[in-house]
Amino acid sequence: MIDALPEKGVPGEQILAELRELRAGDLPTHGGRLFAYVYDPALDGLDDLARAAHALSAHVNGLDPTAFPSLLAMENALVGAAAKLLGGGPETVGSVTSGGTESLILAVKAARDAHPAIRSPRLVVPATAHAAFAKAAHYLRVELDTVPVHGLTADAEAMAAAITPDTVLIAASAPSYAHGVVDPIPEIAVIAAEHGIRFHVDACFGGWILPYLRRLGADLPGFDLSVPGVTSISVDLHKYAYAPKGVSILLHASEELRRPQYFAYAGWPGYTMINPVISSTRSGGPIAAAYATLRSIGDTGYLELARKTRESVAVLAAAVEATDGVRLYAPAGTSVVCLASDTADTDTDTDDGADAGGADADGADADGADTGGADTGADLFVLADELAARGWHTQPQMAFGDMPPTIHLTVTAAVHATAPDFAADLADAVAAAKARGPVEVPPLPPLTPEMITPELIASLAEGLGLAGGDFTQMATVNSILNAAPPALREALLAGFLSFLQRPAAPFA
Structure with a gap:
C-alpha cells in the first residue's frame, strides 16, 4: 500500500517517478483510442500551455473575487464566450462550475428556490436525460418525473402531460449522452413558456461542438438561448472546448433567473458566506487553464476541430454499417457513434417512432434483459472486451426499458488520425466476439x-x-x-x- 504520509519526506523526483508508474496503469488519455471520459484535440503544445496556466493560478481562491480579481476577470471572460456561442443576449449571466453535474444541480436549485411556496417541487425530464438530474433531485429533495421518449428523443407532448402545478423545471438534452441525439428543444420551449415554467437545456456534453457542426452543415434543431422559452443552458469546457478537467458553464437568460442559485448566510460570527456555486473555496487553476485553452484555440480552431470530429464520426459510422454483426443504433449526427448488435430488438429505432424508457417500479425486467448476443449478432459486452484487447476502449451501456445494450463511442478530434484503423479492428473484433458467443451468466442467488x-x-x-x-x-x-x-x-x-x-x- 502507498504511504502518503511517510515518517520523513521523500525527494521530489522519487515522488514524480512514483506518479509516472501509477499513471502507466491508466487508459490512454491521448492518441484517439479512448472513446469516453477524456477529450483530446491532438494539438501540439496545448497540454503544456494549460499546465502552465493552471500552475499560475492554482493557489488562487475563488471564495472571494474581491481578493483575487484575476479569477473574476477570467470567469467573466469564459461566461461571455459561452454566451456568445450559445445564443445569449445582453442580459445573459452565468457561473463557472466544476463540471456538468454541478451545473445541473445548480439549475435545479435555482428553479426550486424561485418557488419557495411550492412544498413538493417537481422536475420533468425525458428518460434519456443525464443521470445528474436524478442526483440533483435526490440531493435537493425535488420529485423527479421521468417521461418515456419517442424513439430516442424527448416526447414534447408527453412532457407537457407530465407538468403539474408543482413543476418548477423542465429539462432536455442537446445532445443526449447515451445516443448523441438532440431533443426537440423548440417544441419543449413553447410548452415551458406556455406554462410559465423554467426550461433548462443540458448541453454539457456537446454544447461546445454543436454550433460548429451547424456551421459545417449539420442538420440540427435550435437548442440554445436564442430559442424563446429556453431559460438556462449548461456546457462543459472540459469536453469539446478541450480544457482540462474541472470547468463547466451554467448560463441563465437573466440575472433574475440566476438569483436563486446563490447561497448566502450571515448567521454565525465568521465571514458572511456568499457562494454562486456549490463549493466555497475553489482553485483558480482549472479556470485559468480553461481560459488559456479557449484563447489558444480560438473560434476558427474550434471549427477545424469540429470538422475533424465530424469526419471521424462518418468514418466510424461507416465502419459499423459495413460490419456484419453490429448496426448503428442512433443516427450519427453529432459527435457520438452508438452501436448495437444487429440481432438486438429494433423496436426503438428512431424511424419507427416506438416509445422507450418506460421502466416499471424496479426498472428493466431482469428476465427480459437483452444481452445483445443471439444468432448472428455480436455480444456487445464480449465485443467491448475484444475491442479493448485491440487497443480501443469503449463504453458499454446496459439495456434500459425497450432499449437493448449498446456501445457508446465519444468521438473527438484526436480520432481523426486513428479512425481509419478502427474499421479493420472492428470487423476483426466482431468476428472474434461472434466466435466466442454470448456470455453465460453464472448462476446467482436471488438478490435484492x-x-x-x-x-x-x-x-x-x-x-x-x-x-x-x-x-x-x-x-x-x-x-x-x-x-x-x-x-x-x-x-x-x-x-x-x-x-x-x-x-x-x-x-x-
Whole structure:
C-alpha cells in the first residue's frame, strides 16, 4: 500500500517517478483510442500551455473575487464566450462550475428556490436525460418525473402531460449522452413558456461542438438561448472546448433567473458566506487553464476541430454499417457513434417512432434483459472486451426499458488520425466476439438491494476475478449487471466502488 504520509519526506523526483508508474496503469488519455471520459484535440503544445496556466493560478481562491480579481476577470471572460456561442443576449449571466453535474444541480436549485411556496417541487425530464438530474433531485429533495421518449428523443407532448402545478423545471438534452441525439428543444420551449415554467437545456456534453457542426452543415434543431422559452443552458469546457478537467458553464437568460442559485448566510460570527456555486473555496487553476485553452484555440480552431470530429464520426459510422454483426443504433449526427448488435430488438429505432424508457417500479425486467448476443449478432459486452484487447476502449451501456445494450463511442478530434484503423479492428473484433458467443451468466442467488453487503461484494469480486484490480475482461460482469434490475445494479456498483475505495484494496 502507498504511504502518503511517510515518517520523513521523500525527494521530489522519487515522488514524480512514483506518479509516472501509477499513471502507466491508466487508459490512454491521448492518441484517439479512448472513446469516453477524456477529450483530446491532438494539438501540439496545448497540454503544456494549460499546465502552465493552471500552475499560475492554482493557489488562487475563488471564495472571494474581491481578493483575487484575476479569477473574476477570467470567469467573466469564459461566461461571455459561452454566451456568445450559445445564443445569449445582453442580459445573459452565468457561473463557472466544476463540471456538468454541478451545473445541473445548480439549475435545479435555482428553479426550486424561485418557488419557495411550492412544498413538493417537481422536475420533468425525458428518460434519456443525464443521470445528474436524478442526483440533483435526490440531493435537493425535488420529485423527479421521468417521461418515456419517442424513439430516442424527448416526447414534447408527453412532457407537457407530465407538468403539474408543482413543476418548477423542465429539462432536455442537446445532445443526449447515451445516443448523441438532440431533443426537440423548440417544441419543449413553447410548452415551458406556455406554462410559465423554467426550461433548462443540458448541453454539457456537446454544447461546445454543436454550433460548429451547424456551421459545417449539420442538420440540427435550435437548442440554445436564442430559442424563446429556453431559460438556462449548461456546457462543459472540459469536453469539446478541450480544457482540462474541472470547468463547466451554467448560463441563465437573466440575472433574475440566476438569483436563486446563490447561497448566502450571515448567521454565525465568521465571514458572511456568499457562494454562486456549490463549493466555497475553489482553485483558480482549472479556470485559468480553461481560459488559456479557449484563447489558444480560438473560434476558427474550434471549427477545424469540429470538422475533424465530424469526419471521424462518418468514418466510424461507416465502419459499423459495413460490419456484419453490429448496426448503428442512433443516427450519427453529432459527435457520438452508438452501436448495437444487429440481432438486438429494433423496436426503438428512431424511424419507427416506438416509445422507450418506460421502466416499471424496479426498472428493466431482469428476465427480459437483452444481452445483445443471439444468432448472428455480436455480444456487445464480449465485443467491448475484444475491442479493448485491440487497443480501443469503449463504453458499454446496459439495456434500459425497450432499449437493448449498446456501445457508446465519444468521438473527438484526436480520432481523426486513428479512425481509419478502427474499421479493420472492428470487423476483426466482431468476428472474434461472434466466435466466442454470448456470455453465460453464472448462476446467482436471488438478490435484492438490501442483501448487498461488503462481504457479498468481496466474494463476488473474488469470484469474478476483480479482487486484484484487473478490469480488462468485463464481459461477464457487464452481462450480470445488464440482467439486474436498475435498483439492484445500483446497489452492486455502489458496493463495488466502496470495495475499491479503501486503503486495504489489493492495488492501493
